[in-house]
Amino acid sequence: MIARRQFLSASVLGAGALFVAPGLALATVPTERRFVFIIQRGAADGLDILRPYGDPAFTGLRGALVGDDTLGTKLDGMFALHPELAQVARMYGQGQALFVHAIASPYRDRSHFDGQNVLETGGNQPYAVRDGWLNRLVTMLPRSTDAAIAIAATIPTALRGSVQVASYEPSALPHAADDLMARVTALYDADPQLHPVWAAALETNGLAAGVGASRDPVSLGRLTASFLTKPSGPRIAMLETLGWDTHTAQKGRLANQLKGLDAMLAALRDGLGAAWSQTTVLVATEFGRTAAVNGSGGTDHGTASVAMLVGGAVKGGRIVSDWPGLAPAKLYQQRDLRPTSSLDGLIAGVAAESFELDHEKVGRTLFSQNTIGRPMSDLLKS
């Protein structure tokens, strides 16, 4: 029994390479600028990604997650970047990465589905808006004569809407994602009939064994770059990453996740070559996680998190943050990092600057419910 459990947990941890959902969606517009949106599904922990080590409450809340390891790359007197984000740290040093901390969408509850729906539609309530902000952004751009590429699977909500876009699935039969495998295992564990069958399935197949090269983060980054560098190919892409829901054993799992993300971003940079200077990548999640570590070495659903902009077009080497603090009284509902920046405002600002559109007009089109205040500005090199 013990051996099996160890096997299971090792499998789940070791399958970090699977964290990328085989979902890549693309939109074609005639511009030399590239815009990529990477969604982190599962609520990525901003406090572990960009660690506010200068906050007096940080060690008390989070020391266990850092442990004896290096704190990461100290970016300034307050923040250190998770050590697995080595390539991103280098980009930051070259002025190609910018972080916005304590940021959140208008959503204030803690359901992944609803939070992702708000993030992707640009509404301020779940399911209040039907199409996605990224699709509405495409409607603001001149149409390309070249139709969008179409290769099966599914279009994420952010890219759904009136403009036809393409999606691509690298492999025919996906291996089940970590989150699904873990939940299936939990459900079957309590089922006397399914439990032994499932245990045998895991042992004979070995979760990580069948990982196809085409689905690892580097391949996905390269693949995305190859689409974005085609002469009349798409200029907007969205990538979905899964596996950020770290309720247990966060230390190892988040490290794996970030390692994959870091490799994907580097592959994207390398694959884009000269086009990297025209590129902006936004990385964001539906909400953050609790400030305190829970009883199983993880964190639970929270509120504010961190968002990243990386790319040659980014006016980087900066952290934008109205830091709310981690003292108990400063937390949102005494448990979460309090949001002080609007994710909608960041999205509107970066979209406007990427395609040289009017900030206010982009704000109204992408987020009609006027919850964003002013779109952020001065994010990209002019």
Next chain:
Amino acid sequence: MKERSPVPSLSSVSSAAIALNRFGLGARPNDTPPANPQRWLLDQFAHFDVLPAAYATLENAGTIIKRYEKEQVANRQMTGQENQADIKVARHDFRQDVQTLYRAAVQARTDSALATETPFVERLVHFWSNHFCVSADNPRVTAFVGAFERDAIRPHVLGRFADMALAAEQHPAMLIYLNQIQSIGPDSNAAARNPERKRGLNENLAREIMELHTLGVRSGYTQADVTEFARALTGWSVGGLGADKSPGADPNNFMFRPGQHEPGVRTILGKRYDQDGENQARAALFEFAHSPATAIHIATKLARHFAGDVPPPALVERLATSFTTSHGDLPTVYRTLVASREAWVAEPTKFKTPWEWTISALRGTGRAQVGNIQIAGLQTQLGQRVWQPGSPAGWDDIAASWAGSGALLARVEVAQRLGSSIGAGLDARTVAPRIMPGSLSDATADQIARSESAAGAIALMLVSPDFLRR
């Protein structure tokens, strides 16, 4: 210590969910749970569509086979000898045609199961198709399997058992599969004309009719009975196939060939059959179909399908009585089944077969048409290739046969694929309680709600212990 039941403690299932999932083919998100589940099932008898649109365009298998045989003959005549290369090409083309036809038939069967408003009757079609199994083990049978279910099973699913049995045994698929077209009466005119060919009796169909389709194994018949029945069956054949040159013979239909029939009176299970020609075996078949042994055989299989791998004896007895007193009137037997408490126990009675799971997953995620999902390949991956159990006995109806670890992992992978093709288009949190009304376990609902993506939640719903059973 409390005594433990050998059956896993499973969540309770509501009557509405039983009607939709155990008797039906799985609920759809927009289905209203039936207020009177038993009435809902019985009302379906009046609305069953024997020939749904999906089946109407299937090509005729016999025509394809005949075309292939003509090509072979032409090749031989053209070259004056068997040209191996040409024959190889023709055989390859033929196999491809047959596979295309097979896949189209599987798609038609799926579409029919997704679109139907009478899922209970549609499930019974699948049950009977497996009972009168023709396994797609060679190209000729493979070509016919879709037509077999369409023409021999569907028209009789709400009729009398004897009529379905006759249609099944006289269908080209069965006559080819169980080698009946090769069977020649030893004292027939055909045998006398070609004494050097030494063609004779083939007992395969006779045996399987008695063992599998009607009386059941170890029900008291002897080898002599089988041989006598095989003699009676001689002449039962298919039009236009093989060396047959008879004008207008239809390779898609049954044909009785008097020249191959063994003359004389037959005695089977102590009963004398002095009919002429085709009617001799027909009379014997009808006798079998109305036998008490057949009633028990059919009752046992129905009980196993609906009430669990180990069929409750009282239910078997009730169904058998109903079968006998109604002279094999199937709707009467179904009514007895629907009225039986053993079929309504609140714990799941069955681990879904790959086919049942696939159909219920597609229905449960709101699909009314199969579209571009290739079901034939999918079923092969899940471990039960449609219409190909590899044995005339059909798939046994015992979960251990298909609930293997590889197949379970494949379900999880397929579920993920279905989930990701739907994405945020469906909210599993609202759909799960709708398709498993009053029955979704807290644990499953909880894990669905916590899934990190909408697609993952759909996948989890489809492979949850609740959904894997009916």
